[in-house]
Amino acid sequence: MSLLPRTAEEFSSAEYWERFFKKRGEKAFEWYGDYNKLCGVLHKYIKTQDKVLVVGCGNSELSEQLYDVGYKHLTNIDISETVVTHMNQRNAERRPDLTYHQVDATQTPYEDASYQATLDKGTLDAMASQEDGALAKRMLTEVGRVLSVGGRYVCVTLAQESVIRLAVEHFVQMGWAVRLHCLEEPATQEDSFALPVFVLICTKFRQPMPMPILELCIGEDGAPARIAQVPELLSAVKERQAYAILRKRLQTGTDATSNLSLTLCDIKTGLPRYTLTVQDCAPGAKVPRANHFAIFIVPQGRETDWQYGSSEGRGQLAASANFRRLVVVAMHRNQEYTDIQAVQAELSPLVMDLAPPGMPANHQVPFLSVGGQLGWREVVSKGVSELSGEYSVEDVRGGDGDLYRRLVFLSNAGLVQSESRLSPPHTASSHKKKNRKKVKPTATPKTSSTSLSLDSGFLCCTHHEIMVAGFAMLQLGTPQNKDVPVSVLLVGLGGGGLPQFLRDFVPGASVEVVELDPVILEVAKEWFGFRPDDRLTVTLGDGLERINALANEGGRLFDVIMFDVDSKDNSVGMSCPPAGFVEISFLKKVFSLLTPRGVFMLNLVCRDSVLRKSVVECVRGVFPCVFSQGIEGEVNEVLLCSRSEEDGPQTVPVFLNQAAKSLQSALSNNNSTGTSSPHIDIAEMLKGLKVA
Structure with a gap:
């Protein structure tokens, strides 16, 4: 039977500890490590001549070992009569000056300023387990009373968030200096804690400090890094704990689907600096014997690329790199990076702990990158949406060498909400998306992004291209449909690239966009060149409510209804659309709401195969003909749903051979911008179309 406490109440109960030590017997119980682990940092802050009060001593051997190396003025207190009696008996002959007393640490009998140090190993953690932390606060107040000026409270702790916040905020309010040492275990120590042990040192000043003095040290001898605010210190502690947990988990290996990740923060600002994602090779993969481990540094601005930002993409990246384990490193916005060599130097001391089991000692770990460049990103705007949180509008250089403007919500920074290609005014590039990889990327743009214009013929997403290709189902461009207007209802604006493309290139198109978030509309206008007019209107509101209202009103029909809207509920397993x-x-x-020839288009992103099947069955239960077009390497698929029963499987060849050519010609001939061409291959987008 385990002797460890089952509840927070037990953890802070005198009766519990009395029972604990009676059952435990004479065997020492060492919370968070013994003298050998802690001696380096303890000797740094506690002098041998100091009078030391050891609170919650238990039956730990730590005081005995300190006594044996010269600490002769130790007063040990514990709430358990059993443990105090036992420890006095055990030390009566060998250590006659080592005393143990049954004393409540929240109300001690000692005089003010009578000790130079207070040593606490695990007692704060036990007392702070109470919901309101009142017991721990009373103990810390008592510690402050009995310590003299210049005295130190030295606390060995696991630094759980509620515990360390309580202690740090308490001493900061008292005007004391606060320093934390993170004692990290060697990566190979199998019986170590998953969480690192911290040592908290709080120093009492004669006059309270007007500004907080907060410092963090890595290891017992690590140089102190000054931290400005308490939340930043807590964030740094949390990061070290997450790093230790990840390292512990990686000691036994992972599988190719684990996708373990960790965000490392700037120790001075507390802001995210790197995100490390561990990608192991697939079982049975033929990896060269020497290819144990490598680090891949993602170029700035490209962490949202599918290859780096999705688990599927990273899996392909790892397979092509052909190492047993690949750590994919993404750099964060609002951080400064000198060059690729500086990034490597910064990461080198950390990443070795993430190596796979069995890697030979002193093995050289290669750093991989794209052309040895950091990449380039310029944040042009930041803001906050009440519906979607913080966002960033930023210009980046893509893998093809072109510049792109992106809208990213920081709550889901791995996903690009919207993207437009930037081109010099009136000279939009005409090469197609499928040829982009042939252009060699460079490190920085030769032209300031503010002097560039948005390429109206560019569609940022493959699923947008498939949706446009789906207009072939209307037989656009054929003689019988020449000059026939096309009415479109699109739910989801993004940066406005898709509806503007439809307005500018689809013959006779008029588009109503429904957008829930007014901030998105303003961002689209200011940063993505979105310009509504009489053929392109925006209705602000909920897409569900708008369609319900249109259906109830009656009298208005659309040739195409498109859903390109994401879900804020991550628990469902379907990120597009909301359920x-x-x-x-x-x-x-x-x-x-569809005309007799009407087409419904749905961008579906669903990783749950059972849920995906259910969604498709619901759509097929309403529409007589449903086609699916998947996207290679992506979760997205587009459902093209015809209202007409005449559009059956036999019409697919027609889409590919006749309608696709007609639509391609119609898009090119209907260019209303005069500055750009539609960069889309209709036939290519419909290749592989199948019945859902």
């Missing part, structure tokens, strides 16, 4: 958009009752309203 309410694919309920049968709602889909029937969508059906009722």
